[in-house]
Amino acid sequence: MTRIFHIADTHIGYSAYRRMDEATGLNQREVDTYAAFKQFVDFAVVEKPEVIVHAGDLFDSVRPTNRAISFVLGQLIRLSEAGIPFVVISGNHETPRLKETGSVFSLFEHIPGIHVVYGNKYELVEIGDLKVHAIPHCDDIEGEKQKMRLNRDSTGGVNIALLHAGVYGAGKQMFLMDEFNEQLITIHDLTNFDYLALGHYHKYIRVRDNAYYAGSTERFSFNEVNETKGFLEVRLDGDGEKEIVFHELRTREMVDLEPVVCTNLDAQEIKRAITDRIQECNPEDKVVRLKVLDIPMQVYHSLDFDELKRLTRSAVHFEIKYEFKRDNELRAAEQPSFRSLHTEYEHFMEKYTIGAHIDKKRLKELGLQYMQAWESESEE
Ligand SMILES: [Mn+2]
Structure with a gap:
């Protein structure tokens, strides 16, 4: 043996x-x-x-x-x-x-x-x-x-x-x-x-x-x-x-806490949820991570960071990871839009500034003609 x-x-x-x-x-x-x-x-x-x-x-x-x-x-x-x-x-x-x-x-x-x-x-x-x-x-x-x-x-x-x-x-x-x-x-x-x-x-x-x-x-x-x-x-x-x-082997305790999900919580509830999570886990001598998800930016800015530091001080390491709530306008802007190439081109030409010596209307027509010609070619 x-x-x-x-x-x-x-x-x-x-x-x-x-x-x-x-x-x-x-x-x-x-x-x-x-x-x-x-x-x-x-x-x-x-x-x-x-x-x-x-x-x-x-x-x-x-x-x-x-x-x-x-x-x-x-x-x-x-x-x-x-x-x-x-x-x-x-x-x-x-x-x-x-x-x-x-x-x-x-x-x-x-x-x-x-x-x-x-x-x-x-x-x-x-x-x-x-x-x-x-x-x-x-x-x-x-x-x-x-x-x-x-x-x-x-x-x-x-x-x-x-x-x-x-x-x-x-x-x-x-x-x-x-x-x-x-x-x-x-x-x-x-x-x-x-x-x-x-x-x-x-x-x-x-x-x-x-x-x-x-x-x-x-x-x-x-x-x-x-x-x-x-x-x-x-x-x-x-x-x-x-x-x-x-x-x-005996090792340092490492904990990944259950995340605080801020959706549908008001500012007070969010603050309480964060401090409760920290206190419940007794962070002393541990390596801890807490994720705070979907937190509105204004609530984040109103957090008492000194207080959070005090509550987590006994940990070897306590990291709080914030993921911010994205407002609706931002979400809409991130939605990809799929318009036809013709429409995209027309919009582009309307906004685009070119030299006064160039006939913009003519350029736009030419562009559309080329696109049509290319399309009929690739269909053949
Ligand atoms: Mn290796």
Whole structure:
């Protein structure tokens, strides 16, 4: 029985919003990404899996801060000292576009038991009879995938594929993040592996029987608001028998409140609805979004923004998104009108100012004649 921990998309170094962590003076969301990874490492050093695979986007950027690097270094040394091998591929977030930039991963390659794969190509990492076939974010991911598929046949033992990409699921489903440099691959031809450890898609999900995304360890946008975050424990016996358990990590609470719909409400009712929503959710230490829909512009201008700020101050981040009511005149103006080309042309000629030396009436007649001629031609 081989026991593996599969984690991905930790995005260490991510920071957002203005709240600072009181103890450290650092950005609160940055501290949150550290806390999530440390929780995982705490669990791992006690549970001692045979190997940890990290499916990419360990860091949030190509050039993490010294603080983020030093934090990761500390955690990897803990794993190394606990004798737990750690294999990580570079994801689209930390892979430089120019090779000359160099990879932050090179700093970790001399730590015993830490295997970093960032060379723009497929690599095989062997840990006892466990084979980790690793493909980092690279230029020709389909080509590298074929190399991996062929190489698989010459290896015995338990075989895991480690990938950072979007993949096709069943039917027309695609697991993508809508990022400019992401890659999309097929995995239906990767049948010969005991397990496919996927990274990039932030939601923990089973793609097919032996292929899973571990998901990210924190929520990085309101798109992820309803997702549970954590990592996977995978038990494989090499005969196709497996057991996969999701372990949840404690993360910052993120809430997308039920929107306030202002249609048919008067100014007082709108103001009350907004403050009620804020108070009901107890925003303390949370990341919260409230949408206020169809609010008339004059009501928006009469809101007490200082009061709203006071009510939401305890949140790590509280964003109120207003969508304004559009008045009827505006709506009418936005209605597309489809008149005939002749009518449009006549209206245009009436309004259009041209030099006095040009006979406007004559020009208008000529234009109409040309249009008629063109129409009869295209009918033929
Ligand atoms: Mn990614």
